[in-house]
Structures are given as structure tokens and as C-alpha cells.
Amino acid sequence: MHSRRPGKITSPIVSLSTSYVRLIPLGLLIGAAGLGLAYFMSIPQGGLKRFSYSYLVTYCSLLSMSVGCLFFVTVQHLTRAGWSVTVRRIAEIFAMCLIPMFVLFLPILLPVMMQRDDVYQWVNPAWLAGDREMFREIKNAYLNPTWFAVRIVTYFVIWGMMAYSFFGKSLQQDKTADPQLSRKMQKSATWKMIILAATIVFASFDLEMSLSPRWFSTMFPVYFFAGGVMSAMAVLILTAALLQRSGRVTDEITVEHYHDLAKLTFGFIFFWGYIAFSQFMLIWYANLPEETFWYKFRMGDSASSGWIFWSLMLLFGHLLIPFLAMMARTVRRNKTYLLFATIFILCMHWVDHFWIIMPQLNITMGATDVSGSDPAANPLPFSWLIDVPCAIGLLGVYVAMFSAIAADRPLVPLHDPRLEEALNYRNA
Amino acid sequence: MAASVDLSLDNTYEDPSRRADLVLGGMTYGDITDNVAEIWEAGRPPTAWYIVFGIAVVLLGILGVCLLHLFFMGVGVWGNNNPVYWGFPIVNFVFWVGIGHAGTLISAILFLFRQNWRTSINRAAEAMTIFAVVCAGLFPGVHIGRIWVFYWLFPVPTEHLAMWPNFRSPLLWDVFAVGTYATVSLLFWYMGMVPDIATFRDRAKTKLQKIIYGVLSLGWTGSARAWHRYEMAYTILAALATPLVLSVHTIVSFDFAVSQLPGWHTTIFPPYFVAGAIFSGFAMVVTLLVPCRSLFKLERLITIRHLENMNKIIMATGLMVGTAYGIEFFIAWYGGVDYERFAFINRAFGNYGISYWIMVTCNVFIPQLFWIRWFRTNLVAMVIISIFVNIGMWFERFVILMSLTRDFLPSSWGNFYPSMIDILMLIGSFGLFFTLFCLFCRFLPIIAISEVKNVSPQTLHAHGHDHHEEHATAH
Numbered sequence: 001m002h003s004r005r006p007g008k009i010t011s012p013i014v015s016l017s018t019s020y021v022r023l024i025p026l027g028l029l030i031g032a033a034g035l036g037l038a039y040f041m042s043i044p045q046g047g048l049k050r051f052s053y054s055y056l057v058t059y060c061s062l063l064s065m066s067v068g069c070l071f072f073v074t075v076q077h078l079t080r081a082g083w084s085v086t087v088r089r090i091a092e093i094f095a096m097c098l099i100p101m102f103v104l105f106l107p108i109l110l111p112v113m114m115q116r117d118d119v120y121q122w123v124n125p126a127w128l129a130g131d132r133e134m135f136r137e138i139k140n141a142y143l144n145p146t147w148f149a150v151r152i153v154t155y156f157v158i159w160g161m162m163a164y165s166f167f168g169k170s171l172q173q174d175k176t177a178d179p180q181l182s183r184k185m186q187k188s189a190t191w192k193m194i195i196l197a198a199t200i201v202f203a204s205f206d207l208e209m210s211l212s213p214r215w216f217s218t219m220f221p222v223y224f225f226a227g228g229v230m231s232a233m234a235v236l237i238l239t240a241a242l243l244q245r246s247g248r249v250t251d252e253i254t255v256e257h258y259h260d261l262a263k264l265t266f267g268f269i270f271f272w273g274y275i276a277f278s279q280f281m282l283i284w285y286a287n288l289p290e291e292t293f294w295y296k297f298r299m300g301d302s303a304s305s306g307w308i309f310w311s312l313m314l315l316f317g318h319l320l321i322p323f324l325a326m327m328a329r330t331v332r333r334n335k336t337y338l339l340f341a342t343i344f345i346l347c348m349h350w351v352d353h354f355w356i357i358m359p360q361l362n363i364t365m366g367a368t369d370v371s372g373s374d375p376a377a378n379p380l381p382f383s384w385l386i387d388v389p390c391a392i393g394l395l396g397v398y399v400a401m402f403s404a405i406a407a408d409r410p411l412v413p414l415h416d417p418r419l420e421e422a423l424n425y426r427n428a
Numbered sequence: 429m430a431a432s433v434d435l436s437l438d439n440t441y442e443d444p445s446r447r448a449d450l451v452l453g454g455m456t457y458g459d460i461t462d463n464v465a466e467i468w469e470a471g472r473p474p475t476a477w478y479i480v481f482g483i484a485v486v487l488l489g490i491l492g493v494c495l496l497h498l499f500f501m502g503v504g505v506w507g508n509n510n511p512v513y514w515g516f517p518i519v520n521f522v523f524w525v526g527i528g529h530a531g532t533l534i535s536a537i538l539f540l541f542r543q544n545w546r547t548s549i550n551r552a553a554e555a556m557t558i559f560a561v562v563c564a565g566l567f568p569g570v571h572i573g574r575i576w577v578f579y580w581l582f583p584v585p586t587e588h589l590a591m592w593p594n595f596r597s598p599l600l601w602d603v604f605a606v607g608t609y610a611t612v613s614l615l616f617w618y619m620g621m622v623p624d625i626a627t628f629r630d631r632a633k634t635k636l637q638k639i640i641y642g643v644l645s646l647g648w649t650g651s652a653r654a655w656h657r658y659e660m661a662y663t664i665l666a667a668l669a670t671p672l673v674l675s676v677h678t679i680v681s682f683d684f685a686v687s688q689l690p691g692w693h694t695t696i697f698p699p700y701f702v703a704g705a706i707f708s709g710f711a712m713v714v715t716l717l718v719p720c721r722s723l724f725k726l727e728r729l730i731t732i733r734h735l736e737n738m739n740k741i742i743m744a745t746g747l748m749v750g751t752a753y754g755i756e757f758f759i760a761w762y763g764g765v766d767y768e769r770f771a772f773i774n775r776a777f778g779n780y781g782i783s784y785w786i787m788v789t790c791n792v793f794i795p796q797l798f799w800i801r802w803f804r805t806n807l808v809a810m811v812i813i814s815i816f817v818n819i820g821m822w823f824e825r826f827v828i829l830m831s832l833t834r835d836f837l838p839s840s841w842g843n844f845y846p847s848m849i850d851i852l853m854l855i856g857s858f859g860l861f862f863t864l865f866c867l868f869c870r871f872l873p874i875i876a877i878s879e880v881k882n883v884s885p886q887t888l889h890a891h892g893h894d895h896h897e898e899h900a901t902a903h
Binding site: 287 | 442443444445447540542671674678682685686687688693694695696697698699747751752755756759761762763764765766799
């Protein structure tokens with residue numbers, strides 16, 4: 001039996017202290033270099049269109065991850081969780097990144113507003129040319145630039161207000177130690193969860209499903225959500241591990257928290273697989289042409305575009321390998337191992353969004369029809385000199401945003417009424 | 429602790445700095461055992477028990493007569509027709525399987541999520557799960573027409589058939605999914621009960637009781653080694669049962685969703701069915717436990733807080749189901765497929781529109797009353813709402829089924845009318861369910877005695893004192 005720790009912070013450093021001053025310009029510099037290189041390399045391959053697709057892949061990966069963190073914060077309050085108090089602040093900061101992420105969406109949104117159909121094919125109503133009147137009316141009613149912009153702004157206003165409210169109250173509690181603030185957050189987590197669910201549903205339709213405007217799947221929001229939460233759990237582990245390696249919050253985040261977060265990561269890997277399989281299997285089995293074309297293209301009829309390999313990469317890299325790799329108790333409690341495992345999982349999360357988004361570039365680059373029967377002119381749109389620098393660049397900007405929000409604020413709630421419970425929690 | 433009686437009986441307060449007590453009234457370990465064991469030791473159960481049991485047995489008898497009638501006459505005694513080949517039997521099957529979800533969710537998933545409050549309700553919920561699965565298994569079992577070859581459901585090579593069942597049919601997957609679920613639930617339930625059955629054995633007064641409970645308790649000694657293995661086995665079973673909570677209703681949803689029928693074929697069905705199953709399962713737990721708790725005087729173990737938590741889960745899962753309804757409607761419009769759009773408009777305003785609105789009212793609107801604390805904590809109100817939820821969930825499956833009446837070919841459109849046998853069998857299945865549940869209440873420990881002790885203030889308080897004097901969260 002161990003003696004109980006009092007609910008006090010004992011780590012020598014609990015904030016980024018002065019490091020954030022260096023991290024912000026560093027992140028922005030990497031961002032400028034990466035995005036600049038990616039754009040430059042895109043010029044011969046379709047210019048803005050090529051770049052925007054690459055940008056959207058990383059953007060959606062980071063967005064779903066941040067939304068996953070917002071979900072994590074909300075659900076912790078909703079369930080009055082005690083164990084997670086010491087890792088909740090990191091999730092709050094990731095959720096706060098949703099506010100500046102609106103600005104990062106402008107490179108996609110503004111061209112849409114200017115009637116450019118580089119990314120979203122539906123911006124130009126010509127895509128409906130051969131369709132029936134009824135079909136055209138429905139699609140134009142939902143998929144048009146103004147209404148799209150209104151929805152996007154709404155999502156970000158809601159996410160921003162939610163994230164700010166949780167983060168603000170949590171910081172306030174650091175100063176006042178008022179337990180009633182926890183109660184307030186618990187109460188509001190109820191209706192916030194409902195609004196969050198609604199925004200995730202429609203954001204997933206708008207950002208990713210509408211890239212292929214004829215395709216539809218009622219499961220798609222759940223798929224988006226499952227991957228987002230999985231990456232959120234992984235990034236919390238990764239951030240905690242990196243912070244602790246640099247000597248921060250060393251006492252508050254214990255191996256028990258890693259263990260629990262790893263269990264949740266494992267759970268959501270499985271959940272993602274369950275959702276991905278169900279969506280695929282039902283469409284495959286029913287074999288209705290209005291649904292199957294989306295998968296058919298990704299199952300890569302064609303030898304040259306090779307989407308089948310990306311699909312298999314998801315099956316193995318996003319499901320089977322991490323499923324086995326995160327199963328054992330010993331590895332869930334090994335911080336060094338988790339560091340590598342979570343980086344791998346986050347890369348796979350990026351691959352997932354690449355797999356959702358990029359085939360549409362293949363299709364709209366012109367030479368093939370949706371069934372993928374003419375692959376000759378369509379090599380796989382993956383480029384080490386566009387997609388990788390773009391991802392690193394956007395990640396740099398994201399790190400800068402994280403550092404600016406974290407600044408010298410505490411990375412762990414100082415006076416949460418359940419802090420003691422979190423510090424003393426032990427897995428059986 | 430010198431807390432007044434009233435205060436110690438209210439644990440619904442919200443105080444972030446302390447966890448609410450889960451066992452009230454200052455009960456000691458001995459009190460907990462006595463409280464549960466006395467139900468069984470009592471010379472005769474309460475009169476209400478006899479009334480419920482009597483009605484249940486009568487209904488069970490009706491079910492038996494209906495089944496005999498069915499076996500002799502064939503499935504034509506049901507209202508099933510062309511194109512509604514699946515009528516009440518599949519609705520009842522899905523309804524009962526759904527109810528059978530709460531038990532494993534409570535005992536496995538809530539266990540893994542460390543929700544201590546599950547200890548007071550898990551035993552009864554698991555029992556209910558198994559009885560619900562029994563009711564569920566009945567319907568496809570008797571739907572096959574030639575009941576004497578029921579074993580053809582399994583992939584048994586047979587000379588008569590000269591072939592195996594179709595592995596590509598989700599109906600065969602159902603046999604495996606429900607079979608596995610029933611097996612693991614039964615194991616989980618029985619294994620969890622062994623220490624408590626041993627308690628009954630030790631308290632048994634008659635020779636017969638001693639023999640029966642002695643055999644049932646499998647020689648449980650309560651030694652440290654036995655407990656160690658018990659807890660390991662419990663965790664492993666919980667981990668195994670967790671995917672089963674998802675898989676059963678996922679497979680059941682596949683029965684519909686793999687088809688090409690608008691209103692059936694939609695990809696969100698698996699998680700939507702699972703959420704609906706948990707929703708109806710919890711509603712049934714509330715319906716059963718509130719009367720049980722009053723009848724057997726278990727108020728200090730199944731507290732208002734337990735019930736409130738269940739009501740919150742009912743509300744949450746109800747909202748998930750409501751979200752799924754919304755997504756289905758949105759995509760039926762957005763997808764721009766005529767058949768799909770027609771199916772959904774017809775669902776809400778067509779020949780069975782009334783069923784749709786009963787479903788939405790019961791599943792989405794009425795549970796919203798739980799936003800108000802009074803409804804969450806008032807016994808009568810929560811039972812009424814939970815019954816509405818079960819009505820709504822039965823209608824949900826009925827509404828899905830009735831998509832069959834308006835398929836692609838207008839010439840085959842028709843309506844479905846249940847026959848008297850259909851209705852009597854549905855009512856009769858409640859008889860089977862309540863008969864089993866009444867027998868369970870009478871002869872087995874309704875509450876997991878040993879598990880409740882683990883989370884009682886006595887245990888938690890002792891730890892607090894041993895290791896950290898000034899820490900006083902327990903009181």
C-alpha cells in the first residue's frame with residue numbers, strides 16, 4: 001500500500017515557462033518554409049489546386065484531432081471524471097487551437113467564396129449538368145458557397161466558444177480554487193455535448209464527404225469522429241511524454257495516466273476499425289452503384305494509382321498493427337514505447353485523411369471517370385516534395401499556436417477539486 | 429460518523445470535492461449481507477411478488493399454447509405476408525435482444541470505465557439480460573417453420589439438406605453472435621454470483637438448500653487465492669464481453685442494412701442499433717429495479733443516485749438514437765436518391781406514419797424530461813418514462829420492418845396486420861421474461877453482495893484512515 005499524496009502540485013516546472021517564446025517563431029518558420037516549398041513544388045502539378053488538396057489533408061487531420069480533444073474535455077466533465085484531471089489541461093489547450101484554426105481554413109474557404117472549384121467541385125454548378133432537375137435542386141440547396149461559409153463559421157464559433165469556456169473557467173480555477181467552477185463546467189457539458197455532436201456531424205459532411213458530392217454515407221460522421229478521438233488520445237500521450245522529457249509536469253502525470261490514455265487509444269483504434277469495417281462492408285455487400293464508386297476507386301482497380309495499397313495500409317497500419325501493439329499492459333506503461341507508438345498512430349491518422357481526400361484529386365484532375373477505369377493519366381497524387389513539407393509546415397504552425405495558447409500558463413490544473421484523486425489514482 | 433439519518437440517505441448532491449456514498453445508512457458488511465440474504469431467507473415473499481408471478485405464469489401459459497398452435501398449424505397463423513415476410517417475430521427478436529444489452533454493458537463496459545455505482549445494479553441487470561436473450565432466441569427459433577430441424581440454424585453438415593447454411597447470410601451470423609453473447613453473459617453472470625451463492629449456502633437452513641446451493645457454489649471457500657483468481661477471471665471476461673456488447677446488435681443491424689431496401693440499407697445502422705439497444709436495456713433495468721428496490725427494501729443499496737445515473741444514460745443514449753434518426757433523414761434528402769427519399773417521407777407520413785410518431789415521441793421527446801431533476805429522481809416518473817422508452821423502442825423496430833410494405837414495385841405494396849397469435853405471443857414473451865425474473869428474485873442474490881462491499885463507505889473510509897488521516901472524502 002502506498003501513502004496518499006496530498007492534492008498539491010509538486011513539479012518544479014509546470015508550464016512551458018520561457019520556451020514558448022522560442023517555440024512560436026520556430027514553429028512559424030517551419031510553417032513558412034514547409035508550406036512555401038509545398039506551394040512551389042505544386043506549381044507544375046496544378047498549382048493552387050494541388051496545394052489546396054495537400055493542405056486540406058493535414059488540415060483535416062489536425063482539425064479532427066483538435067475536435068477530438070474538445071470532445072475529451074467535454075466528456076471528462078460530463079462524467080465527473082477524476083483520473084484525468086492532470087492531463088485535461090493539455091487537451092484544453094489543443095481544443096483552444098480550434099480558434100486560430102479558423103484562420104488556417106481561410107486558404108480553403110476564400111477560394112470557395114470566390115467561386116473557385118479547385119477543391120470543392122460543387123462550387124461550380126456545371127458538375128450537375130447532366131442531372132435531373134430534382135437532384136440539381138437538392139444539391140444546390142445544400143452545397144453552395146454562401147451556405148457552406150455560413151456553416152463553417154458556425155462550427156468554428158461554437159467550437160471556439162466551447163473551448164474558450166472550458167479553458168477560461170479552468171484557468172480561473174487555478175487562481176480562485178473555487179470548486180463551484182467544476183460544477184458549472186459539469187452542468188454545461190451536457191448541452192455542449194449535444195451541440196458538439198451536431199457540429200461534428202455536419203462538419204464531416206461539409207469538409208470531407210462533400211468533396212465527392214454525389215457520395216453519401218450516414219456512417220461518415222461517426223468515422224470522422226472515431227479517427228479524431230483516437231488521434232486526440234494519441235496526441236495527449238505524445239504531448240505529455242514530450243513535456244515530461246523536457247522536465248515539465250514530472251510529478252503530476254503518472255504512469256497511471258499513460259496507462260489509461262493508452263487504453264482509450266486502444267479502444268478507439270478498435271472503434272475506428274469497427275466503424276470503418278461496418279461502413280465498408282455494408283456498402284460492399286449491398287453493392288449499390290451510387291455508393292460503391294467511392295470505395296471502388298479506393299480499392300484501386302488501376303495498377304498505377306495504387307489506391308488499394310493505401311487502403312491496405314489503413315487496414316494494417318491504422319487497425320491491425322496498432323491494435324496488437326497497444327494491447328499489452330506493459331507497453332501501455334512504457335513511456336518510451338508509447339512515444340514511438342503514438343507518432344506512428346498519428347501518422348496513420350494523417351494517412352486516413354489522405355485516403356479520404358486525395359482520390360478526389362485523382363478524379364477531378366480530369367482524365368478518369370469516377371469508376372477509376374481509366375487510370376493511365378492518373379498517377380497516385382502523393383509527392384514527397386509537396387505532401388510531406390506541407391504536413392510538416394502546417395504542423396509547425398500548429399505547434400506555434402499551441403505554444404502561444406499555452407504560453408506560461410500551467411499545463412496542469414492547479415486547484416481542481418479532484419486533483420488529489422488524479423494524483424492518487426492507480427490502475428488495478 | 430454522526431450524520432443524521434436523513435442526510436445519510438441522500439446521495440444525489442453535487443460536490444466536486446467528494447464522491448457520493450454508494451451505500452447509505454451506515455451499513456456495515458454484515459448489514460449488506462443480511463439485507464440481500466433476507467429476501468431469500470424470508471419464509472414467504474411479499475404478496476406483490478405472488479401477484480406478478482401469477483400473472484407472468486398465466487402469460488407464459490398463453491405463450492405455450494400459442495407455440496403449440498404455431499407448431500401444429502405452421503407460420504401461417506402469423507400476420508406475415510408478401511412482401512412482409514418478416515413480421516412480429518423479427519420485431520420481437522430485435523426488441524428483446526436490444527433489452528439484453530444493458531446487463532453486459534453494466535457489468536463489462538462500466539466495469540472497465542471504473543463506474544463503481546454499477547455494483548448495486550449489475551447482478552439484476554445481467555439476469556435480465558439472459559432472460560431477455562432467452563425471449564429473443566425464441567422468435568427466430570420458431571420462425572423457421574419446421575421446428576423439428578431447428579439445428580439447421582447451425583452449420584451442421586446434414587445429409588437431408590445436402591448443403592450448409594449460407595455463410596453470407598447475416599441471419600447465420602446472428603446465430604453465432606447471439607449464441608456467443610448468451611454464453612459469455614451466462615458465464616459472466618454465474619461466475620460473478622458464485623461468492624454470493626456460497627454466502628447463501630453458508631446461511632442455508634434446510635438440508636435441500638444446503639445441497640443445492642452447495643453444488644451451485646462450486647466449492648467456493650473465499651480464500652485469498654480463490655479471490656485472486658476470481659478477480660482475474662472477472663477482468664478477462666469483462667474485456668471479452670466488451671466487444672460483444674457492440675457485436676450482437678451490430679450483427680442484428682446487418683440483418684437489415686446489408687439489403688438494398690431503402691430505409692434498411694444505411695451505413696449508420698450498426699452504432700445506431702447499439703445505442704438503441706443500450707437505451708432500451710437501461711429503460712428495462714429501471715422498470716424492473718424500481719419496484720424490486722421498494723418491494724425488497726433495498727433503498728440503501730440501490731440509491732436514488734444509482735437510478736439517477738441510469739436515467740442520465742437513458743437520456744444520453746436516447747439522444748444518440750435521435751441523432752441517428754436525424755442523420756438518416758438528412759442523408760435521405762441529401763443523397764438525392766428517389767427511393768430513399770420516398771421511404772423516409774413514407775415512414776413519417778405514410779401508411780404507418782402513426783408508428784413513426786409514437787417512436788419519435790417515446791424515444792426522443794419523452795426522455796428529455798430527464799433534463800429536469802425531479803423526473804430523474806422521482807420513482808414513479810422514471811418508471812413511467814422508462815416504460816415509454818420500451819414502447820418506443822419496440823415501435824422503432826416495427827417502423828423499420830414496415831419499410832417492407834412499400835418496396836420498389838407498387839404492385840406488391842400491401843399492409844401488414846398482426847394476427848391475434850402475433851399479439852398474444854408478444855404478450856406471452858413478457859410472461860416468459862417476468863416468470864424468469866421473479867424466480868431469480870426469489871432464489872438468487874439480487875445484488876452482488878461482495879462487489880457492493882468493495883465500494884461501500886466502510887471499505888473506502890478504512891483506506892482513508894489507514895493511509896491519510898486528514899483525508900476525509902468518504903464523509
